[in-house]
Amino acid sequence: RTMATAARKSLTIGLIPADGIGKEVIPAARTAIEALGSDIPTPKFVDLIAGFETFTRTGVALPEETVEVLKNDCDCALFGSVSSPSKKVVGYSSPIVALRKILDLYANIRPVVSVSPNPNEPSKVDMIVVRENTECLYVKQEQLTVGEHGKEARATRLITERASTRIGKMAFELALARPRKHLTVIHKSNVLSVTDGLFRESVRAVPLQDTRFEAVTVAEQLVDSAVYRLFREPQIYDVMVAPNLYGDILSDAAAALVGSLGVVPSVNAGDEFVMGEPVHGSAPDIFGQGIANPVASIRSAALMLRHLGYIEAANRIDNAVDSVLREGQLLTPDLGGTAGTREVTEAIAKRI
Amino acid sequence: RTMATAARKSLTIGLIPADGIGKEVIPAARTAIEALGSDIPTPKFVDLIAGFETFTRTGVALPEETVEVLKNDCDCALFGSVSSPSKKVVGYSSPIVALRKILDLYANIRPVVSVSPNPNEPSKVDMIVVRENTECLYVKQEQLTVGEHGKEARATRLITERASTRIGKMAFELALARPRKHLTVIHKSNVLSVTDGLFRESVRAVPLQDTRFEAVTVAEQLVDSAVYRLFREPQIYDVMVAPNLYGDILSDAAAALVGSLGVVPSVNAGDEFVMGEPVHGSAPDIFGQGIANPVASIRSAALMLRHLGYIEAANRIDNAVDSVLREGQLLTPDLGGTAGTREVTEAIAKRI
Numbered sequence: 277r278t279m280a281t282a283a284r285k286s287l288t289i290g291l292i293p294a295d296g297i298g299k300e301v302i303p304a305a306r307t308a309i310e311a312l313g314s315d316i317p318t319p320k321f322v323d324l325i326a327g328f329e330t331f332t333r334t335g336v337a338l339p340e341e342t343v344e345v346l347k348n349d350c351d352c353a354l355f356g357s358v359s360s361p362s363k364k365v366v367g368y369s370s371p372i373v374a375l376r377k378i379l380d381l382y383a384n385i386r387p388v389v390s391v392s393p394n395p396n397e398p399s400k401v402d403m404i405v406v407r408e409n410t411e412c413l414y415v416k417q418e419q420l421t422v423g424e425h426g427k428e429a430r431a432t433r434l435i436t437e438r439a440s441t442r443i444g445k446m447a448f449e450l451a452l453a454r455p456r457k458h459l460t461v462i463h464k465s466n467v468l469s470v471t472d473g474l475f476r477e478s479v480r481a482v483p484l485q486d487t488r489f490e491a492v493t494v495a496e497q498l499v500d501s502a503v504y505r506l507f508r509e510p511q512i513y514d515v516m517v518a519p520n521l522y523g524d525i526l527s528d529a530a531a532a533l534v535g536s537l538g539v540v541p542s543v544n545a546g547d548e549f550v551m552g553e554p555v556h557g558s559a560p561d562i563f564g565q566g567i568a569n570p571v572a573s574i575r576s577a578a579l580m581l582r583h584l585g586y587i588e589a590a591n592r593i594d595n596a597v598d599s600v601l602r603e604g605q606l607l608t609p610d611l612g613g614t615a616g617t618r619e620v621t622e623a624i625a626k627r628i
Numbered sequence: 629r630t631m632a633t634a635a636r637k638s639l640t641i642g643l644i645p646a647d648g649i650g651k652e653v654i655p656a657a658r659t660a661i662e663a664l665g666s667d668i669p670t671p672k673f674v675d676l677i678a679g680f681e682t683f684t685r686t687g688v689a690l691p692e693e694t695v696e697v698l699k700n701d702c703d704c705a706l707f708g709s710v711s712s713p714s715k716k717v718v719g720y721s722s723p724i725v726a727l728r729k730i731l732d733l734y735a736n737i738r739p740v741v742s743v744s745p746n747p748n749e750p751s752k753v754d755m756i757v758v759r760e761n762t763e764c765l766y767v768k769q770e771q772l773t774v775g776e777h778g779k780e781a782r783a784t785r786l787i788t789e790r791a792s793t794r795i796g797k798m799a800f801e802l803a804l805a806r807p808r809k810h811l812t813v814i815h816k817s818n819v820l821s822v823t824d825g826l827f828r829e830s831v832r833a834v835p836l837q838d839t840r841f842e843a844v845t846v847a848e849q850l851v852d853s854a855v856y857r858l859f860r861e862p863q864i865y866d867v868m869v870a871p872n873l874y875g876d877i878l879s880d881a882a883a884a885l886v887g888s889l890g891v892v893p894s895v896n897a898g899d900e901f902v903m904g905e906p907v908h909g910s911a912p913d914i915f916g917q918g919i920a921n922p923v924a925s926i927r928s929a930a931l932m933l934r935h936l937g938y939i940e941a942a943n944r945i946d947n948a949v950d951s952v953l954r955e956g957q958l959l960t961p962d963l964g965g966t967a968g969t970r971e972v973t974e975a976i977a978k979r980i
């Protein structure tokens with residue numbers, strides 16, 4: 277899962293803060309990357325726009341130029357967060373969902389890890405949610421008709437063997453690299469025997485094609501009981517692989533276990549491109565106060581670099597974050613502290 | 629939400645234990661109802677079959693006779709739990725999903741309440757998940773095709789104005805009867821603007837037709853963040869209303885907050901019929917040991933009676949359950965105790 281990095285002289289990173297606190301935490305991630313110095317090629321940052329605010333201003337949520345620059349000029353990117361309109365807005369469609377599809381970022385990798393106060397103690401929660409990122413209900417094929425009893429809306433849920441197999445491979449690969457080597461396949465095939473049946477079968481068939489994966493133990497769970505058990509016995513999970521919507525819900529659920537969505541990072545990864553993205557939303561309630569937690573975004577930068585093969589650089593960022601969290605002196609309000617985005621970012625940057 | 633009961637001389641209750649621990653907990657619910665004595669018309673019980681075991685034996689998961697007896701002879705019913713096959717089994721289809729649809733039990737009402745040790749202290753968790761019970765992905769319209777890149781499966785997610793409006797009414801009615809009168813509408817309209825947009829709009833339009841409902845405050849949440857907030861601040865919820873699948877996941881998540889799925893009851897309610905059902909599954913891992921928690925099933929019986937208008941009888945059952953849980957002497961292993969199904973059931977029956 278490492279993209280060839282040998283030939284890189286510089287590293288061009290697209291920055292798309294988008295809406296709300298995305299504008300506060302993406303600059304924090306940039307600060308962390310800049311603090312790395314010579315562990316990575318000299319980073320070049322390109323500021324790009326997208327989001328609901330962009331839509332309100334220009335009529336387009338994801339300008340073509342943003343996509344073109346990402347495709348042609350960038351090695352990777354960091355995306356902030358988007359605001360959802362509180363009413364139906366004609367013509368608006370989520371730019372993050374679109375970007376995942378256009379750039380074929382088929383894997384949404386969301387490690388959820390708690391930081392123990394004692395560095396020698398293992399984390400209580402330590403799992404990766406691997407979410408299929410291009411299909412399921414996110415294909416957004418919806419129709420509205422008017423029948424005898426009023427309006428009727430239909431959406432298509434698409435699950436393909438191809439996408440399920442490739443996300444399965446990614447999940448097995450990630451599980452294989454971890455000490456426990458355990459994978460839980462999430463589905464709801466007791467109701468969706470065809471679509472979730474195909475997801476389950478495709479993932480389970482992956483080791484038949486690559487015998488390395490036989491070292492991974494495989495379990496499965498229905499999505500409803502997976503969420504229940506996630507809260508009751510999070511230690512049973514190592515890597516989870518799920519269709520798009522279940523993965524969306526499961527990763528938010530897992531985030532509740534580690535204190536805050538404000539610390540959970542992700543990457544949207546494809547074979548050609550990788551885009552870091554904090555799991556949290558645009559948080560309009562706290563936007564503008566300078567108190568957004570920069571950790572999710574900074575960890576997303578680390579995850580992105582790790583995915584590109586800059587392991588040392590990623591470790592330096594993650595260790596700096598862990599040390600600040602462990603100390604517990606500088607925490608944002610979501611973690612019970614009183615520090616601001618800037619203070620936390622500076623403390624992390626200093627330790628990088 | 630009360631069905632006319634005046635004319636009833638006897639009360640015929642269909643019992644469908646189905647699979648696994650359903651066979652242990654449905655008899656417990658029967659014991660509780662029998663302990664009521666004269667608060668209800670003399671109960672008559674009719675034993676009915678359905679489930680995966682029935683399928684393995686007869687080739688049919690939900691025999692026609694079961695449906696006919698429920699429709700023609702029963703005033704209400706109690707359903708246990710079904711086992712899901714661990715592999716795809718041709719011809720098998722969940723009997724509980726089918727029953728909900730055939731009997732048009734459009735509302736799945738799942739109160740999730742924690743019992744405080746001190747009876748004068750309010751419950752920490754006290755909410756009702758109102759789940760639409762007939763459509764969404766549960767319409768089970770699925771197709772499999774073979775394309776260029778292998779198999780492709782599609783499922784239809786159906787959301788209608790009619791079903792969304794009637795579940796909305798039920799939710800408003802339930803919220804109106806509670807002290808806080810607060811309703812949270814769950815959706816994911818930032819992705820599913822047409823289907824979840826219709827659900828949201830239809831529910832929100834309910835008070836326009838019935839001004840009593842203006843006393844209810846309405847909030848809304850995206851399903852992913854609803855699960856997150858459920859764990860972080862369960863006290864923000866009073867009544868939640870959700871499309872079928874989100875309701876399935878949310879009610880399991882809420883169950884994790886009150887100690888065990890083994891205490892969470894539900895009713896599947898329509899305008900003509902009501903069927904109690906514990907929220908837990910068939911738990912093959914503990915089946916046969918006599919340690920299944922009978923509380924969910926006994927509370928489901930109470931909820932069913934409440935729905936039929938036997939408020940006093942329902943209160944007597946619920947108070948007996950609360951008193952046994954509060955005492956904490958007789959608890960099944962899922963709640964950290966060592967008691968068996970029979971002991972707990974007898975203790976509850978004695979207090980009824």
Ligand SMILES: CC(C)[C@H](C(=O)O)[C@@H](O)C(=O)O
Pocket residue numbers: 358370372373524555818819852
């Ligand atoms: C903003 C929204 C479309 C998005 C999603 O559902 O994927 C978000 O919840 C996420 O988890 O990244």
Ligand SMILES: CC(C)[C@H](C(=O)O)[C@@H](O)C(=O)O
Pocket residue numbers: 466467500710722724725876907
């Ligand atoms: C057994 C299964 C089909 C069912 C559902 O998904 O509705 C169960 O999980 C429930 O919550 O009643």
